[in-house]
Amino acid sequence: MIKLVVLDMAGTTVADDGLVERAFTQAIGEVGVAEDGAAFPGMLDYVRRTMGESKITVFRHLLDGDEDRAQQANQAFERAYAERVADGDCREIDGAAAAIRRLRDNDIKVALTTGFSETTQRQIIDALGWGGLTDLTLTPAQAGRGRPYPDMVLTALLRLGIDDVREVATVGDTAYDVRSGLRAGASIVAGVLTGAHDRAAFTEAGATHVLESVRDLLGLVLPAKEDLS
CATH class of the missing domain: 1.10.150 (DNA polymerase; domain 1)
Incomplete structure (x- = not known):
């Protein structure tokens, strides 16, 4: 789970x-x-x-x-x-916020990570009105090292009180995200096709899943009985 x-x-x-x-x-x-x-x-x-x-x-x-x-x-x-x-040149991936809310409604904790600084991360969150949307936000400086190291994933696990790395799923749009998730021991390490890298890059990096969008993660992690519509 x-x-x-x-x-x-x-x-x-x-x-x-x-x-x-x-x-x-x-x-x-x-x-x-x-x-x-x-x-x-x-x-x-x-x-x-x-x-x-x-x-x-x-x-x-x-x-x-x-x-x-x-x-x-x-x-x-x-x-x-x-x-x-x-200047307003910032928008969410369609359905991302709704997917995050659905995860949290099902008692799954969510952490947002980035390769940007804490200041830039906060500006993005404020611009999107995402304050309080997730349980945790992290940057490389807050965790130790950035991707492809596992530090941000493991820091999220520790801060949010998760007992087992196998209870973690990671999702990102680059091979570096995939390598970070694998090094952390996450059981689901998914690449999404809405950003920088393609299916071949994710496959080569060892992703467990390749998704069209972050929204598709719901079908992997929520109970089968959960209505995903």
């Missing part, structure tokens, strides 16, 4: 609509990498492949471990993303 569901945000419960790529383009430009420069296409490809990973970790890799530039780029990314959220 699943007692905790750990959900990713951007691409899983919150529509990305290219926000990450646009914020990245602005941020990397602030540390001297022009969009028409020779290095930019390779950097953007890396960002796409590592969607779901902690953003500061991505910038450290792209900027060859230059911590000052990585921190500057990360802060610029958070500002750029927040500006777009404030």
Whole structure:
């Protein structure tokens, strides 16, 4: 029986609509990498492949471990993303909030996790009116490390009083989400096709399930008698 569901945000419960790529383009430009420069296409490809990973970790890799530039780029990314959220360029994946409520109505705890900072996560939650929607929200800084490490999943388990990792389900739109869930020992580790990665990427990463949407998780974790309509 699943007692905790750990959900990713951007691409899983919150529509990305290219926000990450646009914020990245602005941020990397602030540390001297022009969009028409020779290095930019390779950097953007890396960002796409590592969607779901902690953003500061991505910038450290792209900027060859230059911590000052990585921190500057990360802060610029958070500002750029927040500006777009404030402008109303933020919406939920259809049915995500209703699915979360249905899970909690069935005594399943729900945690929202992200690779963003706590400030950006809070701005997204406020913009969507999701305050109090879940039992817990977590960022890499609050848990220790970001994906693909298991820290956020295990932190959610500990804070919410779950006794067994096999009582946990994880859902995300990237292979990094899948690896995090598997490393944590979750019994359901699902990829969703509403975000960055495709079915082949999830299969290669070892996902237990590939879902069209987070809404489809209900059919996996709720009792068979529960009306899913």
